[in-house]
Amino acid sequence: MLAITIAILDGLPDPVLLVNSRRSVVGANRAARELFVGSIVGNDLAVALRHPAALEAVDAVLRGAAAREAEITLPAPGSPSYRLIAAAIRSDERRGDGEPAVVVTLQDLTATRLTERMRVDFIANASHELRSPLASLVGFIETLKGPAKEDTEARARFLDIMHTEATRMARLIDDLLSLSRVEIEERVPPRDAVDLVQVIRGAMDLLSMRAAERNVTLNLDCPAGVPSVLGDADQLAQVFRNLIENAIRYGRADGRVAITVRAVERIPERGVPGVAASVADEGEGIPSDALPRLTERFYRVDKARSKALGSTGLGLAIVKHIVGRHRGRLAIESKLGQGSRFTVFIPSVAFR
Ligand SMILES: Nc1ncnc2c1ncn2[C@@H]1O[C@H](COP(=O)(O)OP(=O)(O)O)[C@@H](O)[C@H]1O
Ligand SMILES: [Mg+2]
Numbered sequence: 001m002l003a004i005t006i007a008i009l010d011g012l013p014d015p016v017l018l019v020n021s022r023r024s025v026v027g028a029n030r031a032a033r034e035l036f037v038g039s040i041v042g043n044d045l046a047v048a049l050r051h052p053a054a055l056e057a058v059d060a061v062l063r064g065a066a067a068r069e070a071e072i073t074l075p076a077p078g079s080p081s082y083r084l085i086a087a088a089i090r091s092d093e094r095r096g097d098g099e100p101a102v103v104v105t106l107q108d109l110t111a112t113r114l115t116e117r118m119r120v121d122f123i124a125n126a127s128h129e130l131r132s133p134l135a136s137l138v139g140f141i142e143t144l145k146g147p148a149k150e151d152t153e154a155r156a157r158f159l160d161i162m163h164t165e166a167t168r169m170a171r172l173i174d175d176l177l178s179l180s181r182v183e184i185e186e187r188v189p190p191r192d193a194v195d196l197v198q199v200i201r202g203a204m205d206l207l208s209m210r211a212a213e214r215n216v217t218l219n220l221d222c223p224a225g226v227p228s229v230l231g232d233a234d235q236l237a238q239v240f241r242n243l244i245e246n247a248i249r250y251g252r253a254d255g256r257v258a259i260t261v262r263a264v265e266r267i268p269e270r271g272v273p274g275v276a277a278s279v280a281d282e283g284e285g286i287p288s289d290a291l292p293r294l295t296e297r298f299y300r301v302d303k304a305r306s307k308a309l310g311s312t313g314l315g316l317a318i319v320k321h322i323v324g325r326h327r328g329r330l331a332i333e334s335k336l337g338q339g340s341r342f343t344v345f346i347p348s349v350a351f352r
Helices: 001-008 030-035 052-062 110-145 154-184 195-204 208-213 231-252 303-310 315-325
Strands: 016-020 025-028 065-074 081-088 100-108 192-194 217-221 230-232 256-264 274-280 329-335 339-347
Touching: 001 016, 001 025, 016 030, 052 081, 052 100, 052 195, 110 154, 110 192, 154 315, 195 208, 195 217, 195 231, 195 256, 195 274, 208 217, 208 231, 230 231, 230 339, 231 256, 231 274, 231 315, 231 339, 315 329, 315 339
Parallel strands: 217 256
Antiparallel strands: 016 025, 016 100, 065 081, 081 100, 192 230, 256 274, 274 339, 329 339
């Protein structure tokens, strides 16, 4: 009977231990045998699990409690944490010593902890980013109410700075909202046929003034008959606004931003047909160690400089999530001193 029970428990992903009324381990499923290398069956549970909270939970069940939980950290590499659940095995039959009285299950909390950690970090970062423009606004308001009350020249200057800071806060909030909207929809693939070239033309028009301010030429190169993609037009517009805006902002003043659209037979690593659209600038480029971090929220290569340019550090994080929702791919290439190229691959409608 025990052998068949263990064989069944072997199919479970979580480690499971069976413990008898004297707290000896009488069975361990495959996941438990892999977790606790060495001989644990036949020994007191304390040999495998020296954790006081774990033993206390099992003892309480042996004394008559129906179930107990404990959170434990194992002394393994990476100190994985687990939720231990000890539950009594109720049986009408009288049981001998060899028979299990408690079933102990371990649930791996590592992934949950990591998600929690990321959420806490994100909230701390977002609050910090919002706090600095707000602190500067409050400072200027106080100055305007006090020392600079009658100084018309200072007032005009301070109002300009306050306007910039308030605009930055508004942009940050807009970006935070779009990020959470994109995340909510991430599991719902978009279903419309979208003309990517038209979307890109729209983004270029919207940014033409910004490009003119830096004397940057926006150039579009695309053959006729590029297939439509399976997409969400608003979100794809957001992707290209972000990429073209970055290319204008971090590219060379008086330089050129080259936008290229092509049909591709296979999207790299995805294997499905699609459209590749790339945005290339002639700026100073991105150091190779920064490349993998670029799509992290609030990551900027040069924090002070990006902030001075009015950046939020969320643009590429939004791009990554939108491309992910489209089951596409984002490729970033850069050569220091020569420029950067961001390529977005989106599956074409033919793939529907
Ligand atoms: N075309 C580019 N050339 C050089 N660096 C870039 C380029 N695009 C993005 N970056 C770097 O990546 C960082 C993150 O970009 P992004 O997420 O769009 O945030 P933001 O533009 O708001 O700072 C930028 O701060 C910048 O350091
Ligand atoms: Mg940006």
